[in-house]
Amino acid sequence: xxxxxxxxxxxxxxxxxxxVHFVENLAGQQSRVWLPTGLAAPLFAFLSGFSxxxxxxxxxDRHMSxxxxxxxxxxxxxxxxxxxxxFNVLVWMPEDTFNWDVLTFLGISLLILECLHEQPRxxxxxxxxxxxxxxxxxxxxxxxxxxxxxxxxxxxxxxxxGFTGCLATGYFPLxxxxxxxxxxxxxxxxxxxxxxxxxxxxxxxxxxxxxLLVAGGLAVWWGTLHPSPVANAMLRGWTMFxxxxxxxxxxLGLVLLVFPVARRVIDLAPDRxxxxxxxRTCATFSRHSLSVYLLHHVVHLWPMWLISLARGNDTxxxxxxxxxxxxxxxxxxxxxxxxxxxxxxxxxxxxxTAESVLRWLCDSPP
Amino acid sequence: xxxxxxxxxxxxxxxxxxxxQPGVTANPAGGTILCEVATxxxxxxxxxxxxxxxxxxxxxxxxxxxLLTAANDGVPExxxxxxxxxxxEQGRPHPDPAIQTLSLHGVQVVWGPERVGVAAPGxxxxxxxxxxxxxxxxxxxxxxxxxxxxxxxxQLEEDSPLAFDFDHRADRRRGDLARRFQEVLGLRGRWAQLxxxxxxxxxxxxxxxSQVGERLRERARLPERWExxxxxxxxxxxxxEQCAQRAHDWRLAxxxxxxxxxxxxxxxxxxxxxxxxxxxGREA
Numbered sequence: 001x002x003x004x005x006x007x008x009x010x011x012x013x014x015x016x017x018x019x020v021h022f023v024e025n026l027a028g029q030q031s032r033v034w035l036p037t038g039l040a041a042p043l044f045a046f047l048s049g050f051s052x053x054x055x056x057x058x059x060x061d062r063h064m065s066x067x068x069x070x071x072x073x074x075x076x077x078x079x080x081x082x083x084x085x086x087f088n089v090l091v092w093m094p095e096d097t098f099n100w101d102v103l104t105f106l107g108i109s110l111l112i113l114e115c116l117h118e119q120p121r122x123x124x125x126x127x128x129x130x131x132x133x134x135x136x137x138x139x140x141x142x143x144x145x146x147x148x149x150x151x152x153x154x155x156x157x158x159x160x161x162g163f164t165g166c167l168a169t170g171y172f173p174l175x176x177x178x179x180x181x182x183x184x185x186x187x188x189x190x191x192x193x194x195x196x197x198x199x200x201x202x203x204x205x206x207x208x209x210x211x212l213l214v215a216g217g218l219a220v221w222w223g224t225l226h227p228s229p230v231a232n233a234m235l236r237g238w239t240m241f242x243x244x245x246x247x248x249x250x251x252l253g254l255v256l257l258v259f260p261v262a263r264r265v266i267d268l269a270p271d272r273x274x275x276x277x278x279x280r281t282c283a284t285f286s287r288h289s290l291s292v293y294l295l296h297h298v299v300h301l302w303p304m305w306l307i308s309l310a311r312g313n314d315t316x317x318x319x320x321x322x323x324x325x326x327x328x329x330x331x332x333x334x335x336x337x338x339x340x341x342x343x344x345x346x347x348x349x350x351x352x353t354a355e356s357v358l359r360w361l362c363d364s365p366p
Numbered sequence: 367x368x369x370x371x372x373x374x375x376x377x378x379x380x381x382x383x384x385x386x387q388p389g390v391t392a393n394p395a396g397g398t399i400l401c402e403v404a405t406x407x408x409x410x411x412x413x414x415x416x417x418x419x420x421x422x423x424x425x426x427x428x429x430x431x432x433l434l435t436a437a438n439d440g441v442p443e444x445x446x447x448x449x450x451x452x453x454x455e456q457g458r459p460h461p462d463p464a465i466q467t468l469s470l471h472g473v474q475v476v477w478g479p480e481r482v483g484v485a486a487p488g489x490x491x492x493x494x495x496x497x498x499x500x501x502x503x504x505x506x507x508x509x510x511x512x513x514x515x516x517x518x519x520x521q522l523e524e525d526s527p528l529a530f531d532f533d534h535r536a537d538r539r540r541g542d543l544a545r546r547f548q549e550v551l552g553l554r555g556r557w558a559q560l561x562x563x564x565x566x567x568x569x570x571x572x573x574x575x576s577q578v579g580e581r582l583r584e585r586a587r588l589p590e591r592w593e594x595x596x597x598x599x600x601x602x603x604x605x606x607e608q609c610a611q612r613a614h615d616w617r618l619a620x621x622x623x624x625x626x627x628x629x630x631x632x633x634x635x636x637x638x639x640x641x642x643x644x645x646x647g648r649e650a
Contacts, residue, residue: 120534120620123627130635137639142646160645167642193538 004274005262007286010047014285015336016040018296022332025300028320029151035325038240041102041172042180042251044289046259048106049184052113057192073114075362080107083294083354091297093315098162099153100170103293108166108174109181121186128182132248135176136234138168144242153241171241176248183252187259199268202260209256216250281340288343291354299335375449376485379436383414386429386506389556401499405559409507411499429506432481435495437488443469450476450483468585473578477502477586490574497579504563505586508595511556515598521546522605529608532616540613547606554599557592564592 017040023032052073059069084103088096116124142164147153153171155161168175187205194201216238223235223246236244266274274282285292308317323331346353384400389407401411414430434453438446447469454465454476465478473494476483484491484498525543528536564583569576583589 118533119627122624123631126628126631130631134635134639138642141639141643163645164642167638 002283002286003263003267004279004282005259005266006047006051007279007282008266008274009043009259009262010286010289011282013040013044013047014289014292017044018292018336019329019332021296022300022335023325023328025304025320026322026328026331027325032325038238038247039251039254041177041240042248043255043258044102045106045109045177045180046184046187046252046255048109049113049181049186050188050259051184052110052181053185053188053192056117070114072363073110076358077107077110077114079358079362080104080110083107087294087297091294091301095157098155098157098165098170100165100172102172104166105172105174105177106181109178112174112178113181113185116182117185121189124182124186124189128179128186131174131178131182132176132245135168135173135243135248136245138164138173138175139242142169144169148241169242173243176243176245179248179252180255183256187256199264202264202268206257206260209253209258209260212249212253213257214253216246216248216253219246219249284340284343284347288346288353288355290358291343292339294354295339296332296335300331375441375445376436376438378488379434379485382433382435384431384433385412385414386410386431386503387412388429388507388510401496401503403500403503403507403560403563405507405556409503411503429510430480431502431506433499434481434483435491436483436485437491438472438474438485439488441485443472443474446485447474447476450474450485454478454481454483456481466585468578468581470578470581471574473574475578475582477505477582493573494575494578497575498582500563501579501582501586501588504560504583504588507556507560508564508588508591511553511560511595512591515553515595515602518546518549518602522602525609526605528612529605530612532609532612534616534620537613537616543606543609543613547610550599550602550606554603557595557599560592564588 016036020035020037020040023035024037056069056073059072060066081104084101084105084107085097087103088099088101092099112127116127147155147161147165147169153165153169155165155169165173167173190205191198191201219235220238223237235246236242238244238247238250240247265272273279304318304322305315308315311317322328343353345351387410389405389409398413399410400413403409411431434450436446436450447467451465451467455462455478458465458478462478465476465481468475473486473490474484475498482498482502484495486494525539525546528539528543568580572580
């Protein structure tokens with residue numbers, strides 16, 4: 001059974017992601033107050049962990065053998081990793097193969113969740129806490145800034161750069177990003193355990209989320225007021241690249257605040273339902289989030305590459321300087337509308353999507 | 367107290383609505399206790415007209431019964447028995463296998479799930495009625511336990527794998543298991559308390575009432591049903607005892623494993639740092 005709250009939150013994450021990517025890739029990465037950067041990925045990663053728990057336990061409820069479930073989960077993880085590398089090569093550039101973007105991160109997180117699922121909840125949370133604590137240390141050891149001299153991740157094609165990129169210096173390194181799927185997985189497990197008393201558990205989660213959000217904000221404020229070598233090394237302000245402790249704490253708090261509110265307001269309120277049209281739209285985006293992720297990159301990046309090539313210039317010549325932010329925003333909205341229509345059509349006629357390929361490849365019996 | 371529905375062959379009869387209270391801890395407010403079996407808490411038959419439910423609302427659900435008593439002076443036994451049976455089968459399929467009859471020394475008894483009828487010569491009716499009511503009380507108590515146990519079989523099937531294997535996911539059901547184990551112990555307790563009244567020594571020299579009581583128990587197979595119920599409760603108790611043992615063992619083992627897991631996690635973290643430092647150092 002679909003949960004409207006999860007569909008809605010995932011749709012919010014996807015829409016934010018599309019808007020931010022269109023504006024940043026077409027109009028540049030200047031700081032814009034009105035553009036909510038850095039909020040979509042934490043929400044999406046949290047929901048991926050939450051959904052993985054639901055997916056796993058739905059198969060267990062159908063009495064599927066544990067080895068078959070693990071096999072499917074591992075195949076899904078490997079599929080995402082492979083797709084992530086293919087995406088980096090085909091949509092970005094071959095030299096960006098190992099930039100450790102969100103798809104490879106989600107694939108590796110799935111494998112980590114699968115390794116830990118037999119363990120109790122506190123192990124998941126300790127692993128998340130460990131990844132959070134160790135991340136600034138790893139960035140220091142790897143000299144994070146030396147990989148980001150031009151504003152984007154620029155590693156050498158070596159084993160050590162690949163390893164450090166995956167763990168600490170890439171776009172979505174496991175430390176600390178794995179915190180979100182692990183916390184999502186733990187929250188799903190906690191809510192299932194306390195389903196008889198879900199409302200009070202959600203209240204506590206929301207309270208914890210608010211506390212973390214405030215703590216993240218206070219850490220940013222404290223870092224600016226009391227600069228010191230240690231603070232400069234560890235607390236770097238509200239930055240997504242690198243994912244600073246303040247950013248991770250704050251966004252984790254935001255996710256933990258937003259999720260219980262959505263669950264209570266949408267799913268658990270007996271006399272309150274989302275409008276049917278919105279429910280369908282959210283369900284479509286949520287069900288096809290992987291397709292939307294792939295498609296929106298192709299739609300707004302490939303034309304830039306092709307036009308540059310046709311003009312005989314460097315492939316990335318037009319990157320971040322095609323149009324104004326307003327036009328980019330408008331193009332993103334047009335894309336979202338067209339994408340919604342396209343996905344509904346694909347559902348109606350049974351056309352293949354990234355999700356159907358994933359299921360065909362990973363979920364079919366041996 | 368009302369007159370029995372016509373047509374009836376006897377001149378004097380009455381019906382009463384009774385409540386069977388399988389384990390009421392408080393005294394019924396205003397209800398006349400017709401019969402009480404000395405269990406703890408006692409099983410009672412109470413006149414329904416004046417009885418109200420006990421305060422607190424934690425008592426088990428009550429069963430409603432209709433009692434017909436008739437003085438059948440001058441009425442042939444076969445006719446009286448048929449009339450009782452017709453009354454007991456009102457609104458039920460005919461013939462209803464759930465309705466039993468007994469005719470002994472001029473006393474006719476009919477009993478079914480919701481109705482009990484007794485017809486006897488006027489002088490003997492007060493002598494046999496308490497025996498019939500005690501039988502009804504015991505039969506209802508035993509049936510109640512049988513119904514509760516029958517409802518629990520699906521839960522037992524669901525829980526029985528945990529008697530063999532227990533893990534942290536099963537630990538989430540620990541509260542449910544504890545509650546069901548307690549319920550089984552409660553059933554076992556009620557079952558054990560029914561033994562003395564069910565296996566009471568025979569009265570010598572026998573009286574009409576004692577003979578009617580013995581025959582009713584025999585016809586309703588109360589001792590056999592009690593034995594059978596005991597065997598079923600054994601199955602439940604075995605499974606939940608093993609579940610409790612597994613859960614306890616798992617808890618104890620887990621307390622030891624927690625420290626081991628923490629050490630493993632720390633070692634993994636240290637290894638990760640070492641490898642990372644190695645790679646980062648080579649790069650530098």
